[in-house]
Structure formats: C-alpha cells, structure tokens
Amino acid sequence: MPHPNDPALRSFIPVDSESDFPIQNLPYGVFSAHGLAPRIGVAIGDYVLDLWELEQDGRLQVEPGTFSAPALNGFMSQGPQVWARTRARLSELLRHDHGELRDSEELRKRAVVPMREAKLHMPFHVAGFTDFYSSKEHATNVGAMFRGKDNALQPNWLHMPIGYNGRASTVVVSGTRVRRPRGQLKPPGAENPSFGPSKRLDFELEMGAVIGQASPIGGMLTEAQAQAMIFGFVLVNDWSARDIQQWEYVPLGPFQGKAFATSISPWVVTSAALEPFRCEGPAQTPPPLSYLQQAAPNNYDIELEVGLRAASMNKPARICRSNFKYMYWSSVQQLMHHASSGCAMNVGDLLGSGTISGPEKGQRGSLLEISWNGTEPLALADGVARTFLEDGDSLTMRGWCQGDGYRVGFGEVEGTILPAES
Structure with missing residues (x-):
C-alpha cells in the first residue's frame, strides 16, 4: 500500500493543486x-x-x-x-x-x-491553553521597543521556553466574532488608571500544537515521548489588548489583556501529514540544558500569511508573510519544558507557539511590531491606515506546506472585531 505522504497519490475526488486539502493531508x-x-x-x-x-x-x-x-x-x-x-x-x-x-x-x-x-x-475540547513566547525575532523586537536594544532579551529567554497559562474557556473557532475587550488602562503620563475599551487591540500570528496523549503528574518527558504526544497543529490568532497588558503584566505576566479570545482554525493537520516538512530550527546558543536538547529536527517549514480587511475595503491586504521554521524553541521543547516540573498534560491541551516573526520587516507577526508600537502606521488600500485594530476590521491567517505538485494546508482562521459592550 502506498504511504499516505506519497506525492504521487491522487484521490478519486478531484483536488486542485493549490487546494489546502489533498489526499496527502486529510486533516x-x-x-x-x-x-x-x-x-x-x-x-x-x-x-x-x-x-x-x-x-x-x-x-x-x-x-x-x-x-x-x-x-x-x-x-x-x-x-x-x-x-x-x-x-x-x-x-x-x-x-x-x-x-x-x-x-x-x-x-x-x-x-x-x-x-x-x-x-x-471547534475541532476539539480545549482542556488547557498555554501560550509561549518562542520567536527570537519577536521577543527581540518587543524587548527593543520597551527596554532598548542592549536589553532586548531577558536573561532567562535563551535558556527555556517562556510561557504563561491562558484561558481555555475563550478559545474559539474561526469565524467567531471577537468583542473588543475592556480593562484597566493607564497610558503614559496618566496619574491613575481608568476602565474602558482597549485602544490598542492587536493580533498575534501563531501555530498551536494539539496534545493527543496525556502524561502523568510528577513525570518528565523525553523528546520521543513529547513527539508522540502531539497529534497535530492548528493556526492560532492569540488576540492581544496591548494597553491592558502593558499596565497589568508586571510582575506576573499577561492576564486580562489575553483572556478575552483566542481563535483557532477548524482543521487539525496531523503531525504525520507534516512529516515531510520537518526542518532544523535556528541554532541554539548557549546549548539548552540536557532535558531540553533535541536529536531530531522538530521545526516545520510552514508558510504563513496574514490579511487585514477594514470595513471600508473590498478585499484584505496582506500585511505579513512569515514561516513556522523561524521558531527558536520548537513545540517539542515547549512540551518537554511544560512537563518538566511534574505538570500533568491532558488530551486536548493546546500549546500556542507565541508570535511567529521572521528576520525581515515584512515578516513581523503582530501590529505591535508592524507599526512599531504605533509610531509607524501601516498603510492599506484607499488611504486606510492602521496602528492597531479598529472595530469592523477582519483579520485572516493562512498557512501551508508546499510539496511537489501539492500543498498541505490549514485553511484559515478569521475573526472580525465587534465594538466593546457599553
């Protein structure tokens, strides 16, 4: 029997060569x-x-x-x-x-x-949601904005995948409209905080690893065990209220600025279908501690793009083109680190990769980076410009691996911003 990843396979159901869903995929x-x-x-x-x-x-x-x-x-x-x-x-x-x-x-x-x-x-019940911060380019960009180039990366960043536990209850499927969140805001120069709708609403281009096997409390995971536990991947838009987050995140990290919505694509592309697209990730210097070291290439060559359509526009404008291969910490390392304290992992856990930015300016995976914290507005069609998302804006992410005459794709994850409730 031919291997399911064989590029020569053809389905009796006609499939266009640019379809995300050929017989080699089957998400x-x-x-x-x-x-x-x-x-x-x-x-x-x-x-x-x-x-x-x-x-x-x-x-x-x-x-x-x-x-x-x-x-x-x-x-x-x-x-x-x-x-x-x-x-x-x-x-x-x-x-x-x-x-x-x-x-x-x-x-x-x-x-x-x-x-x-x-x-x-929704393709699966999300048991728990953890969001990581594993793109060196993204972390460097954000760190440079707020702490300067000489102190862009925190001392721990090169030694472990940094993450936080998010809200599984607000993970929603593509097409679900997202209500602008409310929260405490304290802009620069304000003496006291106020409460109201976020004025700096953003997207984050991510992938999500879907955990398909549980691990016991108190244990640790080898690289092989972690690989075997990942059932597949989805596209993730981890919406972010930058102004709420900036005021709240010291000392314990993101909370309400990320808790209001996380959108995922409806199709889970299996790790097996992605196997031909495995690749080496960036060189890790200094070498990780022994429990985080990898013998196999655990990154994937997945092309990613983001389109933004304002309410006044007829079609979306592409604002980002990146690739999952740029991630400094792989999903396998994220999972090994997650379990290393003895944390039990459950079927249906979702591990967000963190924003996926590449080395080029056009590969920045958030408006925070694209507009450089609002100082460089993004020009769209017909005179429309954006620093952060406005009500009525629709954000669409797509991802695919390019094979020989076929592509293994994820479809899309889309969300449209609704005004905050009064």
Missing part, C-alpha cells in the same frame, strides 16, 4: 450538515468526508461511537497506533485506483459532503 475537524448533529470528518478538496458514516458502515476500526462525537478528544485518546492506522485506511479509501468507496454510490452520497454545505465547529 480532522468537526462539522454538521443537513440538520444532523456535529460529528468528525476529514477535509478532502472541496468536500468533507463523514467518518461517522464510514464507521457505521464498518470501514474504520476504532472504538464504537468514536466519530459520532462532537470533538476529537476521544479519537486522540486512542493513541498513535490508531491515528496511523486510521490515516492509512482513509488514504486507501480515497485513492483514485481503489474502488471500495469510489464505486459505492449509496455510501458515497452519505459520506462525501460538499464543504459549502457544512458548518465547521
């Missing part, structure tokens, strides 16, 4: 259509393959009821062997030269749903 998500309850499917071209229909028909070997669930957590908990077996089986069922599904008109009508007829939901 998992949760969808509903035709009045039926949400269940699990995979994306293939412009269609969703209903895995519950295939499970009921005896075509997939999983625990009973796995794919009728409205979240991926139960499937993920069955472990890497089930993940690999299921992906191989789905690849076989979709191959252009395999007639089992292709030639069964009745099953095909039930199981192959046009994407335009499907509503996409």
Whole structure:
C-alpha cells in the first residue's frame, strides 16, 4: 500500500493543486450538515468526508461511537497506533485506483459532503491553553521597543521556553466574532488608571500544537515521548489588548489583556501529514540544558500569511508573510519544558507557539511590531491606515506546506472585531 505522504497519490475526488486539502493531508475537524448533529470528518478538496458514516458502515476500526462525537478528544485518546492506522485506511479509501468507496454510490452520497454545505465547529475540547513566547525575532523586537536594544532579551529567554497559562474557556473557532475587550488602562503620563475599551487591540500570528496523549503528574518527558504526544497543529490568532497588558503584566505576566479570545482554525493537520516538512530550527546558543536538547529536527517549514480587511475595503491586504521554521524553541521543547516540573498534560491541551516573526520587516507577526508600537502606521488600500485594530476590521491567517505538485494546508482562521459592550 502506498504511504499516505506519497506525492504521487491522487484521490478519486478531484483536488486542485493549490487546494489546502489533498489526499496527502486529510486533516480532522468537526462539522454538521443537513440538520444532523456535529460529528468528525476529514477535509478532502472541496468536500468533507463523514467518518461517522464510514464507521457505521464498518470501514474504520476504532472504538464504537468514536466519530459520532462532537470533538476529537476521544479519537486522540486512542493513541498513535490508531491515528496511523486510521490515516492509512482513509488514504486507501480515497485513492483514485481503489474502488471500495469510489464505486459505492449509496455510501458515497452519505459520506462525501460538499464543504459549502457544512458548518465547521471547534475541532476539539480545549482542556488547557498555554501560550509561549518562542520567536527570537519577536521577543527581540518587543524587548527593543520597551527596554532598548542592549536589553532586548531577558536573561532567562535563551535558556527555556517562556510561557504563561491562558484561558481555555475563550478559545474559539474561526469565524467567531471577537468583542473588543475592556480593562484597566493607564497610558503614559496618566496619574491613575481608568476602565474602558482597549485602544490598542492587536493580533498575534501563531501555530498551536494539539496534545493527543496525556502524561502523568510528577513525570518528565523525553523528546520521543513529547513527539508522540502531539497529534497535530492548528493556526492560532492569540488576540492581544496591548494597553491592558502593558499596565497589568508586571510582575506576573499577561492576564486580562489575553483572556478575552483566542481563535483557532477548524482543521487539525496531523503531525504525520507534516512529516515531510520537518526542518532544523535556528541554532541554539548557549546549548539548552540536557532535558531540553533535541536529536531530531522538530521545526516545520510552514508558510504563513496574514490579511487585514477594514470595513471600508473590498478585499484584505496582506500585511505579513512569515514561516513556522523561524521558531527558536520548537513545540517539542515547549512540551518537554511544560512537563518538566511534574505538570500533568491532558488530551486536548493546546500549546500556542507565541508570535511567529521572521528576520525581515515584512515578516513581523503582530501590529505591535508592524507599526512599531504605533509610531509607524501601516498603510492599506484607499488611504486606510492602521496602528492597531479598529472595530469592523477582519483579520485572516493562512498557512501551508508546499510539496511537489501539492500543498498541505490549514485553511484559515478569521475573526472580525465587534465594538466593546457599553
């Protein structure tokens, strides 16, 4: 049987060469259509393959009821062997030269749903959300703004992945509108803080690692164990209220400035599908402590771009183009560090990479950097300019790996800003 990552594979369902969802991808998500309850499917071209229909028909070997669930957590908990077996089986069922599904008109009508007829939901129940700060370029840019170039990186930054625990309760799926947050504000020169809507609302271009296996409290993780626990990845927009955050973050870090919303893409691209796109990350100097050292290349060559559309614009303008390969600390290192204190990890934990900025000016992954803290307004179309996000603005992120004649993509994560509640 051909390997599911074989570039020569073709599906009997037509897939454009620039589609995010060829047979080499097969990302998992949760969808509903035709009045039926949400269940699990995979994306293939412009269609969703209903895995519950295939499970009921005896075509997939999983625990009973796995794919009728409205979240991926139960499937993920069955472990890497089930993940690999299921992906191989789905690849076989979709191959252009395999007639089992292709030639069964009745099953095909039930199981192959046009994407335009499907509503996409949160793909998994987020057990916990941790956001990291792992792009050296981003951390250097932000540090230089507020502390000067000579003190841009804090002394601990080159020794461990810096992170904080965010709010799982406000992780939302793409397309969910985001209400401008309110909080305490104290602009420079003000004697006392005030309470009101954020005036410096921002996005953060991130990837999120989805944890598919639990680890016990009190333990640690090897590199191999951490690799095996990561089920896949999603696009993440970790919205940020810079003015609320700036006033609150000393001494304990972000809180309300990040707690109001985090948007993720609806499709989880598996680590297995990303395997051909593994690459080395930046050289780490000084070398990490032994528990954080890596023997394998744990970064991924994932192209990322951000589009911003103001309410007065007909189409979005691209404002950033970056790549996940620039991350100084990999997702595997983040997970190893997270568990190193004895912290238990759960199925459905989400690890945000932190803002992904590259070495070039056009690769800055936040408006804080793009506008250099509001001092260099970003020019858009028709005379529109931005330093931070305004009400009615729509922000869209996309990501993909480019293969030989195909791409493995994530779709998009989109959010539109609504005014703060009065």
